[in-house]
């Protein structure tokens with residue numbers, strides 16, 4: 001009985017996540033976090049960078065210049081303090097310094113690349129407690145695969161390492177060192193790693209057990225604003241159909257590359273640098289919820305924007 005029920009739920013979740021090739025997103029973004037200038041009040045953000053949505057669509061944000069992690073529930077008007085010290089009236093004691101990227105596991109445990117401190121940190125939300133997992137590492141991006149392993153990218157030397165933080169060894173499993181550079185990373189359901197090259201203006205993927213990266217987007221290899229180019233690509237997300245979504249920071253736009261495409265399509269922004277609802281100022285990271293709605297950390301606008309998906313063109317037969 002239980003198993004049948006579980007299976008049914010699983011199928012529903014799968015169908016929700018199908019995003020067809022002709023799907024579109026609203027042109028106007030809705031501000032779902034921040035948007036009240038640069039600052040450290042709980043309704044403010046200061047250069048947000050990494051974002052992650054948990055299974056309840058709570059939005060976790062590395063609030064970079066506030067040296068803190070905050071969580072915004074859907075439709076909330078203020079965020080909740082999760083980790084970091086600076087700011088008004090906090091009881092948290094564990095310092096973060098320009099936290100970069102974030103993931104939350106199924107238990108609600110938070111993993112952060114504490115970039116300014118060159119380390120990786122784990123925080124337990126219900127206990128106000130954090131611990132250092134790895135020290136002396138140029139930690140930038142972080143991702144978790146479906147077996148619970150955690151991957152850390154190191155910006156300057158382009159290395160991505162794989163870790164099992166559930167045992168007490170904390171040994172970094174060497175994965176790949178042939179990237180010129182690695183910024184944000186994403187791991188898909190097949191444990192393929194996607195990595196953005198901020199200065200190489202391209203996206204590569206690394207298949208499991210294969211050290212050689214494969215170029216998947218940005219083939220021209222130089223900065224530009226045509227649809228086969230990026231200018232300082234930052235965050236990356238991949239859906240279950242293998243479409244790649246990229247925060248094209250220098251172009252202030254979000255691009256979507258269908259699997260095996262040789263050019264992308266514009267899905268948000270692309271209207272110059274600005275703070276209108278159809279504009280960005282340095283979009284840095286992005287995430288899709290299970291419906292396919294798009295969330296973007298709009299760094300220099302100190303806000304997170306949500307773009308509703310429109311699947312009306314998807315209906316078959």
Ligand SMILES: *[C@@H]1O[C@H](CO)[C@@H](O)[C@H](O)[C@H]1NC(C)=O
Pocket residue numbers: 074075
């Ligand atoms: C948030 O607000 C929207 C629009 O009013 C509503 O449709 C949605 O159900 C709300 N979500 C939550 C989690 O309250």
Ligand SMILES: *[C@@H]1O[C@H](CO)[C@@H](O)[C@H](O)[C@H]1NC(C)=O
Pocket residue numbers: 089090091
């Ligand atoms: C800090 O802790 C004290 C004592 O537990 C509590 O009364 C206070 O509300 C806490 N402050 C915040 C901002 O959580």
Ligand SMILES: *[C@@H]1O[C@H](CO)[C@@H](O)[C@H](O)[C@H]1NC(C)=O
Pocket residue numbers: 105107109166
């Ligand atoms: C998550 O919680 C389960 C059940 O409490 C526990 O067995 C598991 O070790 C936890 N995983 C992590 C990564 O903490």
Ligand SMILES: *[C@@H]1O[C@H](CO)[C@@H](O)[C@H](O)[C@H]1NC(C)=O
Pocket residue numbers: 188189190238239240241242243
């Ligand atoms: C993972 O592999 C399956 C089977 O080959 C494929 O259908 C699916 O699209 C792949 N997922 C991604 C994200 O590429």
Ligand SMILES: *[C@@H]1O[C@H](CO)[C@@H](O)[C@H](O)[C@H]1NC(C)=O
Pocket residue numbers: 227258261263264265
């Ligand atoms: C990009 O590729 C899509 C198909 O993936 C195509 O429909 C579109 O016209 C192309 N756009 C440009 C500017 O080449």
